[in-house]
Amino acid sequence: MDWGPLILTFKLALITTAILLILGIPLAYWLAYSKSRIKPVIETLVSMPLVLPPTVLGFYLLVAFSPNNAFGNWLNEWLGLRLIFSFEGLVIASVIYSLPFMVQPIQSGLAGLPSHFKEASYILGKSRLITVFKILLPNIRPALLTGIVLSFAHTIGEFGVVLMIGGNIPGKTKVASIAIYDEVEALNYDTAHTYSLILLVITFSILLTVYLINGRYLKKFGR
């Protein structure tokens, strides 16, 4: 059996989750505290991947990244980035696709904190950055863990977007979910079984761990 698709899947999920964590925290912070008028629009955009068929997202990204139009051409010419049928393209698509799974838990975690935490810290002379890292984030650990794990698991489970924008290039864009589809089409049910079972067991264990840890944390702090 070829382990390539599985390794590629986890590499994609890991990189996507890392990028999402860096992007998700400031975005969730802004969404949790901003009173801006455009907030509902941004909230809607972030949540779109929850309801949009993955193929729709994949299709638009395919069109946008295609070197046949202005934006794709600019990426290609100036940055040397070919985002369609490449791993980099997959990463960007996955980040957009899993964005709500990172942002929403963190946003509701922050919104659920006592409103005076931030103000108390400011009055004690601490900057916004110190407040975020020493007070706000440590107090929403369960939400952070949920965001990280859901993004990771969701990226593993991705199919439609990957198929649209990445295609099926072994070692580059052929992730496990695509490989399973491929093997079934070729009537290699045994290989499809192995891939499926591995994904099933791994995602089950990841999610179970999160719920166990969060359950204990919540019990301990009674919130």
Added chain:
Amino acid sequence: MIQLSLHKTLHTANGNMLLDIQLKLEPGEFITLYGESGAGKTSTLRILAGLLAADRGKIIVNDTVWLDTDTKINLKPQQRRVGFVFQDYALFTNMTVRKNLEYALERNQDNSIIEELIDMVELGELQHRKPNTLSGGQQQRVALARALVQRPEILLLDEPLSSLDTKMRIKLQDYILKVHRQYKLTTLLVSHDVGEILKLSDTVHVLEKGKITRSGTPAEIFTAHQMSAKFRFTGEVIAIQPEEIVYIVTVLIGTNVVKIIAQQSEIIDLKIGDTVMVASKAFNPVIQKVI
């Protein structure tokens, strides 16, 4: 000396209200803002701490300008030397009691103050516990100690004892008085507990609908106006009978018939059918015609 003059339109449940406050605080003074909820007490504290922006105003604290909307000076909460005790304590649940106090230390500040404050509010045995495992009164002491770590110029207390039972309140009032005197603080308390105000404050300002309507010592404010007419009812005179040297006036108050002894001078302009007010001043009821 601390001087403030603030204007702000507040959006309340009953529509807009103009907050218009002028205050002067002498160093070492203990001042209370008293009033119904929604009168603007908490907003005043929040503007003073820099948590809420004023529409117009000026705050000068010991010759330093904290806020001046004319010259666009507005210090951030981080730059104002205030201690603030929130109604819900706002203790950081991810840190122990001691770490909560240490978090408040300024860069390069000597941490001997931590030890001193822990002793002062008697938290020694609890210092390594997390705030969630403490009782309300204990949490309040932590919040009070944490607010004092940076040696603030003003201590702001926003109904700090409202969620405690009476016994705990009295104990906490003693702690507040103790730190107020020990650190020679200028303290501004928001409260609507008359007993608490009588015990703690030098001066009371009564806030009504965003404005200070009365100011004075707690004794002046609360005895002159509130205790003079402890009971007061209005009713209708149904009979006036002479009895030896006094008169008995029968008054219908609601569904009750009440007999009141009155002197001739009191009944002189009373007749049957008049609306009167019956009030009790300590012992003897007073009867007075309502115009």
